[in-house]
Structure formats: C-alpha cells, structure tokens
Amino acid sequence: MKVISIGADMSPLLTGQVDVVTGWLTNTTAIKVLGPDIAELTQWDAGVRLYALPYYAAVKTLETQPKVIEAFLRATAKGWHDVRANRDQAVDLLVKEYPNLKREDERVAVDVMLEYAFGGAAQTQGWGAMDPAVWQEQISTYAELGQFTARTPKVEDVISLDALKATAAARAMKG
Numbered sequence: 001m002k003v004i005s006i007g008a009d010m011s012p013l014l015t016g017q018v019d020v021v022t023g024w025l026t027n028t029t030a031i032k033v034l035g036p037d038i039a040e041l042t043q044w045d046a047g048v049r050l051y052a053l054p055y056y057a058a059v060k061t062l063e064t065q066p067k068v069i070e071a072f073l074r075a076t077a078k079g080w081h082d083v084r085a086n087r088d089q090a091v092d093l094l095v096k097e098y099p100n101l102k103r104e105d106e107r108v109a110v111d112v113m114l115e116y117a118f119g120g121a122a123q124t125q126g127w128g129a130m131d132p133a134v135w136q137e138q139i140s141t142y143a144e145l146g147q148f149t150a151r152t153p154k155v156e157d158v159i160s161l162d163a164l165k166a167t168a169a170a171r172a173m174k175g
Contacts (some may be wrong), residue, residue, distance in 0.1 A: 004017070004018055006018065008023060010023070010033050010034055011033070013054040014033065026112050026113050026116075027109070028105040028108045029155070031100075032105065032108075045094050047112065047141075049138065050138060051130060053116055053117060054130075055073075066162065066166070068117070070083040073165050074171075077128060077167065077171040080114075080118075080127050084118060084174075088107065090110060091106045091107045091110055092107055102104070122173070123173065124173075128164060128167075128171050129145070129164065130159065130161065131162065132161070134157060135158060135159045136155050136157050139152060139153060139154075139155065158168050
C-alpha cells in the first residue's frame, strides 16, 4: 500500500490518482463531491473504537477543581442538548461566526455530529457517557501495535468517570 497525503481534497479519488481516501463524515463540504454512492467504513466499525468528541483535563485539575470540571460538563451538555433541539438555529449561529462555512453543508453535518454526540452509551446514560471497557479496548489495541514505549497504562490511569457521575442528571437525554 502506498500512502499519499491529500488533505481534505477528494478530487484524487475522483480522478483515479488514489483508490481510497480518509476523511470525516462531518466534513460534508469535502465528501459531497463523491456523490451518494460512497462506501463508508468508520474507525469504530473497523474495530478502532475511539470516542468522538472527547474532552481532556489535566489530572491536577480533576483532583483540585472538580466543581469547575462539573460546571463545564453541565454547561457543555446544555449546549449539546440545545443544538439537538434547535439544529437550524445552531447552524445559523455557527455560520454567522464562521462565514466561510456553507450553511447547507453544515446543516447536514450537524445531524452527523449529533449522531456521534448522542449515540451509543449516550442513548441510555446521557450525553458524554463513556464505557471503561471501550477505553480498555483502545489501550489493548495501542499495546498490540507497540505504541507504548514505557509501560501499558491501566484504564484508571487514563480515564476518570467522577465528573460524569456527578453530572448525570444534567447530561441525561431530553426529549
């Protein structure tokens, strides 16, 4: 296999310069040129189970400022729920802030993005829900690929569910 960097431009696939391209399903402006008959294979479907849209915090912040993290998660959950309930208005705000975006493409993209934000465990546990077993799969995959130079971390080394537990009511599915 020969890897060729093409960025977000899909024309090399259309012109036969490459056989396959990678991209983000949320980048609807780039992928719509491929037409309706594209075959999609997500990382998740291919066995690389990485969460979309994660937020990261320093261990020190988690330990010393848990209320700040919880407030952030409550506010962010409210924002995601508002987008879910008011997709057109959310896209209007996005395009107003970033006028280089195409509204019709972003309206399609918001539906894709919301599938990530509210799919999987979020359907029963609310926005932002994560399963430690999925994190363990990630760690095991990275270990199998030799990605850790010192030691393979344990799940508890890389994930804390404390803030998610503390904000469960604010993150719960609405409507």
